Each structure stands twice: as C-alpha cells, then as structure tokens.
Amino acid sequence: MKQGAQGSAVTGNPDGSGGLDGAEGVGGVGVGGPEVRTDVPRVPVQGRGVEEERGGRVERAAPGVDGGPGRGHSGDVARGEHTHSETPIPRPRTLVQRASVRGQILDALRTALVTGELTPGAVYSAPALGERFGVSATPVREAMQQLALEGAVEVVPNRGFRVVERGARELAELAEVRALIEVPVMLRLARTISVERWAELRPLAEATVRAASSGCRATYAESDRSFHRAVLAFCGNEQLVRLADDLHRRAQWPLVGPVRVSGRGHADLLADAAEHMALLDALIARDLDVVRSLVGEHFAGAH
Helix, strand or coil: CCCCCCCCCCCCCCCCCCCCCCCCCCCCCCCCCCCCCCCCCCCCCCCCCCEEEECCEEEECCCCHHHCCCCCCHHHHHCCCCCCCCCCCCCCCHHHHHHHHHHHHHHHHHHHHHHCCCCCCCEECHHHHHHHHCCCHHHHHHHHHHHHHHCCEEEECCCEEEECCCCHHHHHHHHHHHHHHHHHHHHHHHHHCCHHHHHCCHHHHHHHHHHHHHCCHHHHHHHHHHHHHHHHHCCCCHHHHHHHHHHHHHHCCCCCCHHHHHCCCHHHHHHHHHHHHHHHHHHHHCCHHHHHHHHHHHHHCCC
C-alpha cells in the first residue's frame, strides 16, 4: 500500500463503529448510523458584481449613479458580493493540501482493493475508514465517491459503500475489451517503433519481474500498468492510453469466492512478468509472429 495516508491496513469494519469525524466537521455515517448528510452547504461563489452590456462592451453599473444606491452597492455588499472596487481574494492554500490528502487516500483505497483488504460484498463507512487512516471522513468519502464512479464500490444509503462483487465472467469481458483495444495497437507499433525506443522500456519490464518476485499484488499491479502504459504511449493517443489504463485497473480488482484466492498467486505474477520480458524481446527483434502470439496469450490470461 502506498504511503502518505496514515495506517497501512484497511480492515473490514462493516458496522462503521468507532468512526469519528475530523476537524472538517462533515457528518459521517456508519452501518446502522444516522442518515448521510446530503445538505452540506456549498461554499458560496464570490459574486462578480452586476454587469450589463453597452455598445458591444460589458460594463459594471457604477454605484450611486444619479444619487441612487446603484447596482453593486449596499444591497450587493449585504449579500456578500464583490463590488468593482474590491480586491480579488486569492485561493487558499488549504485547497491544495486537501486535494493531496484525498489523492493519497484514493491511492491507499485502490491498493486495498487490489490486495483484497477491502472485501468484496462488505460495507465500509467513511468515518470508520477515516479513523484507520488518521484523517477525517471527508477525504475518505470523496475518494469512495470516485471509486463509485469507477465501478469499484457502490453507495449504500445510510450505511456507507459496498465493495462490488465481481465474478470470472466480468474478468473475461474486461480481458476481451482490453485485447480489442491494445492488441491492434501493439501490432502496429511493432512495425513502426524503432528498436532503440523499445529498448528504453527494458527497465520497466525488469521492474515487473522484481515486483512479481516480491509477491505483493499491489506492487505488481502498479508496475504492470506502468509497463502497458509505456508501450501504448508510443501510439501518441492519450485518450486510448487513459481508457486502456482504466480497464487494466478494473481487471486487477479481486474476484469473489475461491477464485479470488487461487486465481492470481505468486506463480501467476511471475508468469505474467515473464511475458512482459518476452514481448519486449520480440518487439526489439521485430519478430511480428512472436509478438502476435505473445500478446494473444497475455490477454487470454490477463487479470
């Protein structure tokens, strides 16, 4: 699990007991607890004053014109809106810090998904997870909402977030879609990319072997995606790389049932990493037949 968020293990606590809100003061919800607050007030957007279009130009109405209060004067000030004479307030630095915390929590939760520390089918509350990470519930809830968008978890009203249960069929479907996207691109790149540029990826391929040897699923998952991203990046299509990486990440989440334990062991990681090395050797040698065979086998057993 990546460092940066306090607490190295995310263990199941479906009942959300012990969850506490931090300094940010946003109410959290555990299992069986009170309803999740959806009425958290937004920070009001600072007004820009009243503007009107005159002669093709946008001008602010001056206060006190003809003795009247004018637009953007006392009435707008009472509502907290800017007038034309106010100095803009810079963005607070705390926003950057909060985004950093949320990003660290998101990375940690993704690692917990890969390692199986977040159990498929279990429900976790933001306050309980926040207590384990040593942060408030807010960045955890925001990270979980991102995982919900990615399909890793689903929102359970008044309880928290349930880790989605996935079966072998979904994994096979993901592998098929990945193959449809990546295999044609790899075969095209095998004919166009120079040997020298392929050789630049040697350290990444070797990193997957070391990660596989460690037996750590999370470490291997990251190195595996890094190698595939580097290969696809040669095509110059950023949208394709992002889409393929998202599918790859989803394929790395554990399955439910006995397959989750036995389907991706140490030997499987080593075999997968060895395929990376063999593929890179074939690309450097410009052996298209071997490349075609290897990428087909690689995605047939992709996890």
